[in-house]
Amino acid sequence: MTATIINGREIAKELRNTIKGEIQNLTKKYHKDILVVTVVIGEDPSSEMYLKLRSSACEEVGIKSKILRYPRDISEPTILRQIHDLNNDSMVHGIFIQYPVPPHLSPTTLMKTVAPHKDVEGFHPENLGRTMIGDEKLIPCTPLSVLTILKHAQIELQGKDVVIVNHSNVVGKPLVALLLNRNATVCVTHVFTGDLKGHTRKADILITGAGIQNLITKDHIKEKAVVIDIGIIPTKDGVRGDVDFNSVKEKASIITPVPGGVGPVTIANALSNMVITYKMCMEKDV
Numbered sequence: 001m002t003a004t005i006i007n008g009r010e011i012a013k014e015l016r017n018t019i020k021g022e023i024q025n026l027t028k029k030y031h032k033d034i035l036v037v038t039v040v041i042g043e044d045p046s047s048e049m050y051l052k053l054r055s056s057a058c059e060e061v062g063i064k065s066k067i068l069r070y071p072r073d074i075s076e077p078t079i080l081r082q083i084h085d086l087n088n089d090s091m092v093h094g095i096f097i098q099y100p101v102p103p104h105l106s107p108t109t110l111m112k113t114v115a116p117h118k119d120v121e122g123f124h125p126e127n128l129g130r131t132m133i134g135d136e137k138l139i140p141c142t143p144l145s146v147l148t149i150l151k152h153a154q155i156e157l158q159g160k161d162v163v164i165v166n167h168s169n170v171v172g173k174p175l176v177a178l179l180l181n182r183n184a185t186v187c188v189t190h191v192f193t194g195d196l197k198g199h200t201r202k203a204d205i206l207i208t209g210a211g212i213q214n215l216i217t218k219d220h221i222k223e224k225a226v227v228i229d230i231g232i233i234p235t236k237d238g239v240r241g242d243v244d245f246n247s248v249k250e251k252a253s254i255i256t257p258v259p260g261g262v263g264p265v266t267i268a269n270a271l272s273n274m275v276i277t278y279k280m281c282m283e284k285d286v
């Protein structure tokens, strides 16, 4: 059996079309363009690809985007002041911080500083807390794209055994909450997990985002599992994921490729979060 291969680019295109229509209606209603600002601190070559893809996705759906670049050695109080200024600027409706940031800056402090109603990435503790208690509003874009893909593939989550390989604050932990909110049984693995294969082989749905090429082979999955690969690993042959795609696709029922799987859907979901922050800004008038 060969798995059905999810076409993330097609799903993203459909999402962008829907979002474009919604934005036309909203900007007509509020007579104000949507402006989203990305804060970039220092230079990180791996971030440039995301910046470019996000800017062109914004342009396609009618969102204005601006990149503010700051030097690598900017002090924490200075960058926090800049974020506060963006929070208070009524022309700005969404804020991204481009991670990773230089090591003298605390990602947690930066995440806490972005106003919750402008927090496009859903990383503010208020938004993560809402996700945790099932009062979902601004959901982190990558976990949200996993849900989007599963829904698109008509995969029922209730009662399913789901294994996640990743326990980061921005991917694995929000995913746990989202899956529990939908009555899946969830197991989370990470670098200290003793017997990774022992867990992953039990999964009806395996979601992996370790950032290690070929971490997941066909021996790691059970027959007909759904396999979602979040990993993005730059290689000399282009980007690859965590999954040994060619062998796993012969055993799985549904699989996402890298590239062309989760990545494009994540960018499209960032646009849908921008629509949410815009609406919140308009309702609050800030």
Ligand SMILES: NC(=O)c1ccc[n+]([C@@H]2O[C@H](COP(=O)([O-])OP(=O)(O)OC[C@H]3O[C@@H](n4cnc5c(N)ncnc54)[C@H](OP(=O)(O)O)[C@@H]3O)[C@@H](O)[C@H]2O)c1
Pocket (backbone or CB within 6 Å): 142, 165, 166, 167, 168, 170, 171, 172, 189, 190, 191, 192, 193, 196, 209, 210, 211, 212, 215, 229, 230, 231, 232, 233, 262, 263, 264, 266, 267
């Ligand atoms: N497709 C997308 O749209 C998208 C979006 C964001 C990120 N990504 C990609 O997703 C991956 C993860 O991103 P992230 O920001 O969450 O990175 P991260 O913070 O480095 O998280 C990696 C996770 O994988 C776990 N891990 C690492 N090696 C492992 C192993 N051998 N066995 C089991 N677990 C292992 C880590 O465990 P410990 O915490 O214990 O080390 C950690 O929980 C990266 O490849 C990133 O480029 C993709």
